[in-house]
Amino acid sequence: xxxxxxxxxxxxxESQTHPRMSMTxxxxxxxxxxxxxxxxxxxxxxxxxTETFRERSEEEESRLNEITASLIRQMEQHPGFHPExxxxxxxxxxxxxxxxxxxxxxxxxxxxxxxxxLEFTDRTKIRLDLLRSLEEKMIKASKAITDCGx
Numbered sequence: 001x002x003x004x005x006x007x008x009x010x011x012x013x014e015s016q017t018h019p020r021m022s023m024t025x026x027x028x029x030x031x032x033x034x035x036x037x038x039x040x041x042x043x044x045x046x047x048x049x050t051e052t053f054r055e056r057s058e059e060e061e062s063r064l065n066e067i068t069a070s071l072i073r074q075m076e077q078h079p080g081f082h083p084e085x086x087x088x089x090x091x092x093x094x095x096x097x098x099x100x101x102x103x104x105x106x107x108x109x110x111x112x113x114x115x116x117x118l119e120f121t122d123r124t125k126i127r128l129d130l131l132r133s134l135e136e137k138m139i140k141a142s143k144a145i146t147d148c149g150x
Contacts, residue, residue, distance in 0.1 A: 050098030053090050056132070067134045068118075072111050082107035082121055084137040090130045101132060 002008070014020065056064070071083055084107055092099040106120040116128045 050093050052098050064134055086135045088132040089126050
């Protein structure tokens with residue numbers, strides 16, 4: 001015999017003070033939740049890899065100094081000339097030790113050896129001590145010198 005026979009067929013109770021919940025709202029009560037807020041972000045940050053900065057060799061340092069000096073001379077001799085270059089530089093990570101090596105191409109606006117920066121025509125500045133390589137794109141550069149009236 002069933003102990004609940006007497007209430008089995010009674011109408012479902014409807015509250016007079018609380019409106020009936022939608023199925024979505026009821027389901028949300030039982031959905032998983034993050035017991036430790038920020039934990040997933042912390043794990044993700046820990047898993048994110050960074051590279052270490054590689055010191056330049058004397059040969060690399062000398063080559064970069066030669067190219068930098070050559071570009072400074074060209075820009076001084078031809079005002080308004082903005083040589084096209086390709087660089088590889090280290091970008092330090094803002095949140096953890098290390099960073100990433102990036103490539104960038106564009107026209108140089110200015111090289112400031114005192115401040116230790118080079119600046120592109122879009123005003124982006126890169127520290128000279130973070131350069132890994134600096135390459136002048138000769139074809140466009142020689143055409144640009146000719147266009148400047150040299």
